Amino acid sequence: MNDAANTDRWIRWLNTVQLVLAGMIIMAPTVWMVLSSFKPSFEVTAYPPTLVFSPTLENYAELTRTTPFLSYALNSLIVTVGSTALGLLFGIPAAFAVSWTRITWPAILTLAARMAPGTLFLLPWYVMFRQIGMIGSYTALILSHAVITLPIVIWVLLPSFDAIPRSVFEAAQVDGCSVTRILWRIAMPLVASGIAVSAILAFVFSWNYFLFALVLSNGDTKTLIAAAFNFIGEGSTQWGALMAAATLIALPPLVLAALVQRWLVSGLTLGAVKG
């Protein structure tokens, strides 16, 4: 009896050790990035690396002084908000229709787009957008990023719409409600939390997306992610400013993801796993 309790406690202790170890490996690089962003420039590249230092904001000041960081951030915000809005505008009615009719091919079509390598679309887009002079425009960037956001919105919302009992809609139909009215007045309020999760996930993945802006943006419309090369610089060791840039770029998605962490996994697996 006592023996079993001892073994049990031992196993639990071993498990906690593993959990702490895993947590440290997961957290350490990010903590290092944030710490480095607050180090005085002579200490960022100190070897052996230092853990104790007097924190400073000089790297952040340097970043805004030497690069158009704020205008890149504004570009990122325009493209991300625009593509998220477009994804919601097209995705919400489509998810509702797919859930109602069980005609799934529109949803699968958008998913196929999510699986193919982005360069496959980027090549023809580049040729087409160049011909109509849209390279570097916000429109081209928002349209390309909506390819990322649309399948996220549709596939995160599908299970939410599926969960609404049919009788709710049938009752409304008997009362003479049109389908559009049912979506707007009844279904959308019922899946409001799903819409919030899908909007946040769409925002995060649009914000994080690298490839399209690399080719479709120009000096004036460059997003933060596409501008990452500017922060790295050629063979320089401005690590303080680089880590300040990395910290600021990672901040919006990390804060938003923390808000919806509970629903995140079922959303990220596009309904393949109920989390």
Place this chain on the structure above:
Amino acid sequence: MSDTAAPLTQDRQKLEMAALSAPAVFFTVAMIAFPVVYTIWLGFQTFSSTGKQSFAGLANYSKLISDYEFWHGLWITIALFVLSLVLQLVFGVWLALVLFNAKRLPGILRSLFISPFMMPPVVAGMMWLVILDPSLGAANYILQSLGLPPSDWLASPTWVIPTVALIDSWQWTPYVALIVLGGLQSLPPSVYEAAQIDGASPLKTFQRITLPLLLPTIVTAAILRSVDLLRFFDIIYITTQGGPGNASNTLNIYGFRVGFEFFNIGYASALMLTLTAIVFGAVLAFNRLRGAVAW
């Protein structure tokens, strides 16, 4: 619903439903389907240095077969894919078991666990670039304090692919773990109790009961990761751009560079169509596997 009114409302309903999905379908056809057809056509074209375009038949594809860089890129893509997938599945299952045994996962801890894969891969690349710097990075300092030899990491042609696999696994192992954790939580507790009564050891229980029951979930995680791993781009492009030399030149990186650095749009199209076929082939194969391990 009365019988006489039904046909009319049903027709009307169908029309309204079609109208609701029309914008998404139209958008996808305009942005995806049409461009892909255009890419197929571009794959049969050559572009001269002046930008003049002419029909080339299968020239791009025969070039592909004799192109050393293509086969090298294919090898790099597969090596990176296998290495990363194995790392992420093994450590993901381990982490899931640890989390499962901890019973309760507070929200704040879950937020920390998801932080690697919610941050932009580009940021992960910037961050690890500093940590893995061969002369001043913290990673080599840690190795040396443990009495181990330092590594050139991303700057070494031999180690660049394992290093990239390590960075990607740091980002995505927690994601695999959370998927597998979902699978663990949905297993009926009765099977464990039965095994316990039979006196099976924890290792045997895992090997004979937990693992087989988890396989469908693990394959699902493998599918989701494969799609990203086979078209690996962000971390490599931000850290090495395919280098040193061509040591990390995956097919996606190679295709991108052929298209947008050398502006050989026709050949790049042929490369990307080949890569797309590989990605979809892998997804279909894994889907078969999932059918085979379902219970």
